[in-house]
Amino acid sequence: AQSVTQLDSHVSVSEGTPVLLRCNYSSSYSPSLFWYVQHPNKGLQLLLKYTSAATLVKGINGFEAEFKKSETSFHLTKPSAHMSDAAEYFCVVSESGGSYIPTFGRGTSLIVHP
């Protein structure tokens, strides 16, 4: 069975400061992990994904995430927040040995202050 927990429902940062969105997962098989971003009234856009290659994954818009098997974590980071980063972020897990049906976290709302 697979599950994903986003540890913060809201994260508030100032523009230009680092961003950290936390995600822990549980999986019976080798997982694929994803981060998606959703702007208001829009669909979800893929930021980055991990599929058992390099543990540090770089995505779009300066975001990156590190897969840590020992900690079962896949936290999303960005060195410097921009106002346009304000959105909802979803962590997603999909098991390679399962049915591939992904499981979504409940989302983290990123608020960026000027």
Add this chain to the structure above:
Amino acid sequence: DGGITQSPKYLFRKEGQNVTLSCEQNLNHDAMYWYRQDPGQGLRLIYYSQIVNDFQKGDIAEGYSVSREKKESFPLTVTSAQKNPTAFYLCASSPQAIGNTIYFGEGSWLTVV
């Protein structure tokens, strides 16, 4: 361009009516999904289909129905049995493969009037 097209973007339903949300993809993906999103909430899986002419219930299938007669199409019908249908509905598709990326449409807003 390849992608997923949902229509309509906004839909209003009267009490007791059935309404159908359209979802079309030209990505040649085997799997398609319907999710419901309530304001400030995460995504909940309604139905999914991994192959033509077959589909499975998700976590909140009651009051909804789907069909998968063609690979590229996966319409969702919100029936009158769904007592609280006002929500944002997202259609998605993905390849059936390890590390599959899910691609999303732009969503449809359904409001009961």
